[in-house]
Amino acid sequence: AKDRGKNAFQLFNKEMSNHALEQMLLENSLRHAIERKEFELYYQPQFSAQDGAICGAEALIRWRHPTRGLVTPGMFITLAEQTGLIVPLGAWVLREACRQGKAWLDRGYQFGRIAVNLSPRQFSSDDLLATIDNALDQSGLPSAMLELEITEGAIMQNPQEAVVLLQRMRELGVTISVDDFGTGYSSLASLKQYPLDTLKIDRSFVKGIPADADDVAITEAIVAIAHKLHLKVVAEGVESQEQHDFLRAAGCDMVQGYLHSQPLTASEIEQHWYLGGAQ
Numbered sequence: 001a002k003d004r005g006k007n008a009f010q011l012f013n014k015e016m017s018n019h020a021l022e023q024m025l026l027e028n029s030l031r032h033a034i035e036r037k038e039f040e041l042y043y044q045p046q047f048s049a050q051d052g053a054i055c056g057a058e059a060l061i062r063w064r065h066p067t068r069g070l071v072t073p074g075m076f077i078t079l080a081e082q083t084g085l086i087v088p089l090g091a092w093v094l095r096e097a098c099r100q101g102k103a104w105l106d107r108g109y110q111f112g113r114i115a116v117n118l119s120p121r122q123f124s125s126d127d128l129l130a131t132i133d134n135a136l137d138q139s140g141l142p143s144a145m146l147e148l149e150i151t152e153g154a155i156m157q158n159p160q161e162a163v164v165l166l167q168r169m170r171e172l173g174v175t176i177s178v179d180d181f182g183t184g185y186s187s188l189a190s191l192k193q194y195p196l197d198t199l200k201i202d203r204s205f206v207k208g209i210p211a212d213a214d215d216v217a218i219t220e221a222i223v224a225i226a227h228k229l230h231l232k233v234v235a236e237g238v239e240s241q242e243q244h245d246f247l248r249a250a251g252c253d254m255v256q257g258y259l260h261s262q263p264l265t266a267s268e269i270e271q272h273w274y275l276g277g278a279q
């Protein structure tokens with residue numbers, strides 16, 4: 001922290017770019033935001049492509065900044081990664097998502113699984129397993145109701161260790177999904193050595209469906225190989241009925257996107273009929 005203060009001082013001269021200043025201020029307020037409890041989770045439901053039933057909800061972090069308003073993760077996740085703040089922040093996300101999931105469960109809401117994003121930095125942090133275990137214990141959420149979303153990149157940074165870590169996560173009883181699938185460098189063939197449950201087809205492929213022949217081919221290939229490996233497939237970023245119809249016909253198991261629902265606050269989620277909860 002001392003070094004950081006010194007660096008900040010040295011940076012603080014007239015050559016300092018607006019960008020660097022902006023980043024520094026952001027880092028500072030990010031640090032305080034955790035203590036000040038300025039973060040909030042939104043939830044985007046996932047539906048069965050075949051029968052339309054809700055089958056999960058992805059927790060997506062938002063920062064309710066005192067002056068900037070609602071800040072989306074694109075503005076701060078990278079910085080949180082770089083500074084390591086993602087570790088305590090990610091631990092909060094896990095605790096909060098598990099707490100909310102248990103509260104919904106107790107009130108009779110049918111929401112399937114809660115999916116939580118793990119960043120590569122969290123994935124390589126030593127206390128990840130303990131953090132997951134604590135979040136489950138403290139909340140009382142059954143572990144089978146927690147899904148962890150990990151990117152291909154996080155796995156590929158250290159493939160051998162990833163196998164062991166994923167195995168141990170599985171032993172806790174959680175399910176694992178590979179986020180943004182198709183954008184990284186993992187070959188489809190290498191997938192079989194990892195203990196996975198779900199592949200999420202990246203939005204960039206869903207975007208071109210059904211007009212773009214390459215996107216169609218990639219999507220169909222992902223669905224085919226996933227099913228051969230007994231994995232479920234979620235398509236993210238589904239915005240149009242045409243995309244939905246194509247994905248459903250292609251055998252995609254689940255869909256998530258603006259067509260079905262934007263990410264919602266917990267209380268908005270509770271107002272939705274599809275959860276069928278007791279009040």
Ligand code: C2E
Nearest residue numbers: 060061072073074093117118119237238239257258259263
């Ligand atoms: P992601 O995990 O790929 O999440 C999906 C993003 O796509 C979300 O953006 C969501 O709001 C957006 N989205 C959903 N449906 C549609 C659609 O139909 N069309 C379009 N154009 N976008 C759609 P969001 O919430 O801004 O999150 C961005 C990224 O930030 C996430 O991408 C994820 O990588 C990261 N993130 C969000 N929450 C967390 C978190 O709690 N922890 C970590 N480590 N990362 C998070």
Ligand code: CA
Nearest residue numbers: 058117149179
């Ligand atoms: Ca995700």
Ligand code: CA
Nearest residue numbers: 179180200236
């Ligand atoms: Ca994704």
Ligand code: CA
Nearest residue numbers: 180202203236
């Ligand atoms: Ca994505």
